[in-house]
Amino acid sequence: MANVVGGLSSADEAAVRLEVLNPRGEIPPPPTRGINSRVSSLDGKKIVLVDNGKFGANNFLDALADILKEKYPKATIVMYPKPTAQTITNVPKWYPTVKQQGDLFVFGVGD
Amino acid sequence: MPGVYFATSEFIHDAKSAARDNGMPGIRILTLPAEKYYSARSNKEEAQPLATGCFEAMIDALIRPLTTEEANPSPIEKQREDGNIQVSGDGFLSAFEKVNELFLANRWADGLPIVPPTRELVNAMVAGTTRLPQEVIGQVAPKNGTATVEKIAVNAVMAGAKPEYFPVILAAMEGFTDKKYDLTHVQASTGSFTPVVIVDGPIAEELGFNSGIGMLGHGWRPNSTVGRALRLSLLNLGQTWPQVNDMALTGRFEAYTFFTFAEDTVRSPWEPYHVSLGYKPEDSTVTVATSVTSPLVFGGGAVMPWTGQGVIDSVIARIRSGGVVWPHAQTFILVLHPDCAIDLAKRGYTRKSLQEHLYEQTRVPYEKVAGPVFFGHDNEVDFIRTSIADGRIRPDRAPVFLEALKPGGRIPVVQSPDDFHIVVAGGSPGYDLLFSYPGTNWANQTKRISGATLTKDGRS
Numbered sequence: 001m002a003n004v005v006g007g008l009s010s011a012d013e014a015a016v017r018l019e020v021l022n023p024r025g026e027i028p029p030p031p032t033r034g035i036n037s038r039v040s041s042l043d044g045k046k047i048v049l050v051d052n053g054k055f056g057a058n059n060f061l062d063a064l065a066d067i068l069k070e071k072y073p074k075a076t077i078v079m080y081p082k083p084t085a086q087t088i089t090n091v092p093k094w095y096p097t098v099k100q101q102g103d104l105f106v107f108g109v110g111d
Numbered sequence: 112m113p114g115v116y117f118a119t120s121e122f123i124h125d126a127k128s129a130a131r132d133n134g135m136p137g138i139r140i141l142t143l144p145a146e147k148y149y150s151a152r153s154n155k156e157e158a159q160p161l162a163t164g165c166f167e168a169m170i171d172a173l174i175r176p177l178t179t180e181e182a183n184p185s186p187i188e189k190q191r192e193d194g195n196i197q198v199s200g201d202g203f204l205s206a207f208e209k210v211n212e213l214f215l216a217n218r219w220a221d222g223l224p225i226v227p228p229t230r231e232l233v234n235a236m237v238a239g240t241t242r243l244p245q246e247v248i249g250q251v252a253p254k255n256g257t258a259t260v261e262k263i264a265v266n267a268v269m270a271g272a273k274p275e276y277f278p279v280i281l282a283a284m285e286g287f288t289d290k291k292y293d294l295t296h297v298q299a300s301t302g303s304f305t306p307v308v309i310v311d312g313p314i315a316e317e318l319g320f321n322s323g324i325g326m327l328g329h330g331w332r333p334n335s336t337v338g339r340a341l342r343l344s345l346l347n348l349g350q351t352w353p354q355v356n357d358m359a360l361t362g363r364f365e366a367y368t369f370f371t372f373a374e375d376t377v378r379s380p381w382e383p384y385h386v387s388l389g390y391k392p393e394d395s396t397v398t399v400a401t402s403v404t405s406p407l408v409f410g411g412g413a414v415m416p417w418t419g420q421g422v423i424d425s426v427i428a429r430i431r432s433g434g435v436v437w438p439h440a441q442t443f444i445l446v447l448h449p450d451c452a453i454d455l456a457k458r459g460y461t462r463k464s465l466q467e468h469l470y471e472q473t474r475v476p477y478e479k480v481a482g483p484v485f486f487g488h489d490n491e492v493d494f495i496r497t498s499i500a501d502g503r504i505r506p507d508r509a510p511v512f513l514e515a516l517k518p519g520g521r522i523p524v525v526q527s528p529d530d531f532h533i534v535v536a537g538g539s540p541g542y543d544l545l546f547s548y549p550g551t552n553w554a555n556q557t558k559r560i561s562g563a564t565l566t567k568d569g570r571s
Contacts, residue, residue: 014201014202015199015200015201015202016199016200016201016202016203016205016206017197017198017199017206018197018198018199018200018206018207018210018227018229019195019196019197019198019229019230020195020198020210020227020229021193021195021196021228021229021230021233021261021265022192022193022194022195022196022219022265023214023219023228023262023265023266023269023343023347023348024192024193024219024256024262024347024348024350025192025193025251025256025257025259025262025347025348026189026191026192026193026257027189027190027254027256027257027350028250028255028257029186029187029188029189029190030132030133030134030187030255031134032134032135032136032184032185032186032187033134033135034135034137034177034181034182034183034184035113035135035137035138035139035177035181035182036112036113036114037113037176037177037182038113038173038174038175038176038177039113039173039174040174041174042170042173042174048114055152055153056149056152056153056158057152059152059153059154059155059157059158060117060143060148060152060158060161060162062158063155063158063159063161063162063163064162064166064169066155066159066162067162067163067166071166093501093502094501098112099112102112103112103113104112104113104114104173105112105113105114105115106114106115106116106117106173107114107115107116107117108116108117108118108143109117109118109119109148109152110116110117110118110119110122110125110140111118111119111121111122111148111149111301
C-alpha cells in the first residue's frame with residue numbers, strides 16, 4: 001500500500017509525491033538610482049577618505065593618502081572618520097555630512 | 112558626490128548584495144584580498160603594499176565615465192518565490208530526503224532535517240490564529256522579504272512547531288520587523304548577534320515553555336521549535352546565508368533555536384517583566400532582544416556558595432571592568448534565577464531599585480575614559496560629546512552625561528536605569544545570566560500575543 005502524504009501517489013503504488021510550499025516571500029523591488037557622475041581628474045579636487053571605524057581602516061586609508069599626495073600634489077586629502085563602527089541609531093544623519101567635506105570620496109574598509 | 116568603496120574579498124558579495132537590495136546596483140566596489148588585508152591592516156607600513164596594489168584601480172573607478180547601466184540602472188523586478196514545489200520519491204523516506212536536500216541546496220533550511228511544509232500542515236498552522244494568511248506582518252531585513260502570516264506558517268511547520276505556538280511566533284515576528292528593531296544589524300553583522308526571545312504571561316505555562324533548569328537547552332518543544340521557527344523565518348524571509356550576507360564570524364551561539372525561554376512569573380518576587388513595561392498581568396507577551404555572543408554566567412549554581420548581593424556585585428564589577436562607554440551606551444538583559452531574585456527581594460530590592468542600583472554602581476570614572484584615543488576621536492570624552500551633539504545620547508539624558516564629563520565625574524554605561532532589563536528565569540539551583548549588546552535598545556521589542564484559537568490565553 002502506498003504511503004501518501006499531502007498528495008496523490010503516481011501509477012507506481014510505492015511512489016510518493018509531496019507538494020510543499022516555498023518558505024521565502026516576495027521582495028518588493030527597491031527604486032533604483034544611478035551612481036554619481038565621475039570627475040575627469042583628481043587635480044585640484046578635495047578627496048575625502050572616509051574611515052568606517054573598523055580596525056585598521058585608518059592605516060589602509062593613511063597609506064592611500066600618502067600615494068595620493070605624491071601622485072596628485074594639487075589635490076587636497078581630507079580624512080573623515082565615521083563616528084562609530086556601528087550602523088545603528090543616529091548614524092544615518094552623519095552620512096550627508098560627507099558631501100560637505102569635499103568633491104569625491106573613498107570609503108573603506110568593508111569587513 | 113562620486114566615490115568608490117573598498118571591501119575585502121570575504122565581504123564583496125555582502126557589499127554588492129546590499130547595494131542591489133538598496134536600489135544602487137551600480138556602486139563601484141573594489142576588492143582587497145582578505146588573506147592579505149587582515150594581517151596587514153594593523154599599521155600603515157604593512158598596509159602600504161595593499162594600497163599600492165589597488166591604487167590604479169581606485170583612480171579608474173573615480174574617473175572612468177559611467178556606463179549607461181551605472182547611470183540609469185534597469186528596474187529591479189519583484190522577486191517572487193511563492194510557487195509550490197513537487198517532490199517525488201520511491202517511498203515516503205525517499206521523498207522526505209529529497210525535500211530536505213532540495214531545501215538545503217536552495218539555502219532554505221538550517222542544516223537540520225525539516226518537516227516538509229505541505230499545504231495540509233501549513234493550513235493547520237494558520238488555523239492556530241485568527242489572523243488571515245495574507246496579512247503582512249512586516250518586511251524582513253536584509254533583503255526586505257515580505258513576511259505574511261502564511262509564509263511564517265511555512266517556516267513554523269518546517270521547524271516542527273505546533274499550531275498552538277503560532278500566535279507566539281507571529282508576535283515575535285512583529286517584534287523583529289518593527290522599524291525600531293535593527294534587524295539588519297542582527298542578521299548581517301560580524302558581531303554574531305543571537306536573538307533572545309522571552310515569553311511572558313499565562314500562555315507560557317499553558318503551552319509548556321521551560322523557564323527552569325535547562326531552559327536554554329533541549330527537550331522542551333515550545334522553547335526549541337518557537338526559536339527554530341523564528342530562526343527559519345528570519346533566514347528565509349530575510350534571505351540571508353553565511354558568508355554571503357550573514358557575516359556572523361563564528362556563527363551564532365544557539366544558532367538553531369536562539370535563546371528562547373519563558374520568565375518564571377510564579378516564583379518571581381517581583382511583577383512580571385511585561386507588567387513592568389505596562390502590560391496587564393493577564394496579557395501574554397513575547398520580547399525579542401539580542402545578545403553579542405553568549406551570556407556571561409554568574410552565581411554559584413549547585414556547587415559554590417553565593418548570595419544575591421554577591422551576584423549583583425559580580426555583575427557590577429564585570430561591567431565596570433569593560434570600561435568602555437559606547438557612544439549610545441549599552442543595553443543589558445539580566446536573567447536572575449528565582450532563588451537569587453527572592454534573596455535580593457528579601458534584601459529590600461524591587462525591580463526598579465535594582466535597576467537604579469546597577470545604573471549608579473556601574474558608572475565609569477571620568478579619569479578612566481579621558482585618556483585613550485577612541486574610534487578616531489581624541490579620546491572617549493570627545494566621543495561622548497559628539498554623541499550628545501548628534502543625538503545618539505538622547506537629549507533627555509544628555510545633562511547627566513555632560514555633568515559627568517569632568518574630573519571626578521562618573522559616566523553611566525547605559526543611558527537610563529531602564530536599559531538594565533531584569534527577567535526572572537532559571538531553576539533551583541540555578542545560575543544568573545547577563546546578555547548585552549552595544550547601543551541603547553535598538554534590538555528590544557515586546558509585543559502582545561493575540562489571535563490565538565487553540566489556547567485559553569492569547570486570544571484577544
